[in-house]
Amino acid sequence: MNGLHVQNGHLPNGNSHGLSMFDPRDYDELLQITDVVRNQVDLKETPSIGIICGSGLGDIGDCIKEPQVLSYKKIPGFPSTSVVGHKGNMIFGYLGGKYVVCMQGRFHPYEHGMDLALCATPVRVMHQLGIKTLIVSNAAGGVNPAFNYGDLMVIKDHIFMPGLCGFSPLVGINDPRFGPRFVSIHDAYDINLRRLALTVAQEENIRIQEGIYVMCGGPQYESPAEVMYFKTVGADALGMSTCHEVTVARQCGIRVFGFSLITNIANTDADNSVEVTHEEVLVAAKEAGFRACSFVTKIIERIE
Ligand SMILES: O=P(O)(O)O[C@@H]1C[C@H](O)[C@@H](CO)O1
Numbered sequence: 001m002n003g004l005h006v007q008n009g010h011l012p013n014g015n016s017h018g019l020s021m022f023d024p025r026d027y028d029e030l031l032q033i034t035d036v037v038r039n040q041v042d043l044k045e046t047p048s049i050g051i052i053c054g055s056g057l058g059d060i061g062d063c064i065k066e067p068q069v070l071s072y073k074k075i076p077g078f079p080s081t082s083v084v085g086h087k088g089n090m091i092f093g094y095l096g097g098k099y100v101v102c103m104q105g106r107f108h109p110y111e112h113g114m115d116l117a118l119c120a121t122p123v124r125v126m127h128q129l130g131i132k133t134l135i136v137s138n139a140a141g142g143v144n145p146a147f148n149y150g151d152l153m154v155i156k157d158h159i160f161m162p163g164l165c166g167f168s169p170l171v172g173i174n175d176p177r178f179g180p181r182f183v184s185i186h187d188a189y190d191i192n193l194r195r196l197a198l199t200v201a202q203e204e205n206i207r208i209q210e211g212i213y214v215m216c217g218g219p220q221y222e223s224p225a226e227v228m229y230f231k232t233v234g235a236d237a238l239g240m241s242t243c244h245e246v247t248v249a250r251q252c253g254i255r256v257f258g259f260s261l262i263t264n265i266a267n268t269d270a271d272n273s274v275e276v277t278h279e280e281v282l283v284a285a286k287e288a289g290f291r292a293c294s295f296v297t298k299i300i301e302r303i304e
């Protein structure tokens, strides 16, 4: 173990610790982080479901019953969350009648030098805590012309732009305890969970779409020409997260359900361009908070 010091109850965190001190690909180092988490919460049972809240979607975490909240600042190796709308809490408790662990805030590669393994650390920790299913959410720009502001989109498949360019969380040493060296991403988003989500949305009268999510590197939003490019290749929504987490989850054999909240409509016309701001993304997420929360709760209620 390379310099991850957890002594006498003193818990250095990633902010003050320096990322070089901790290797997010090292299974044993991650086990130590997982143990620190375990020792700071009174686990009622093994969490079966993990949740990651997207930008402004932290309300999902606030819906958890009997919550135990652990700040990321108390988790060694976890970097800071610098994006507004990502609170930086790990929450344990009950949602939809199941014991869950929820990441109220995520790490985006553009925040952390494109170290995708570091950004996916919470997924590996949740795996070591025992989750079998991951529900991942994000805010995204709609590209499909049928999409409207505020729609929820079940992710059917993804285009992982950084991953295709060599920025994969699986690059580097592979510990087989996480899973195989080569991971097939042919069925990343579980078809039964997708069907369940579409049924739940219909029953609950929630506007729902299904489509392809693209993870761009960010943090800049796309130019009109880039939006047109992604539209041409079959994208439905554009974001800056999720795929690195899903890739790591699939390597560990975790089944995944993902959804996007369409917070803005991405524009393809440079002559009539529309500015996108993170503030409007957060406003859309706030408006959708209750809907997103009841959507996730109802899905969890019916997960076997
Ligand atoms: O964490 P997510 O993917 O929901 O955050 C999106 C993408 C950028 O981080 C940010 C842009 O507004 O929101």
Ligand SMILES: Nc1nc2[nH]cnc2c(=O)[nH]1
Binding pocket: 139, 140, 141, 142, 216, 218, 220, 221, 222, 238, 239, 240, 263, 264, 266, 276, 281
């Ligand atoms: N890449 C990207 N991410 C987003 N997150 C919210 N809206 C957008 C968008 O239009 N593009």
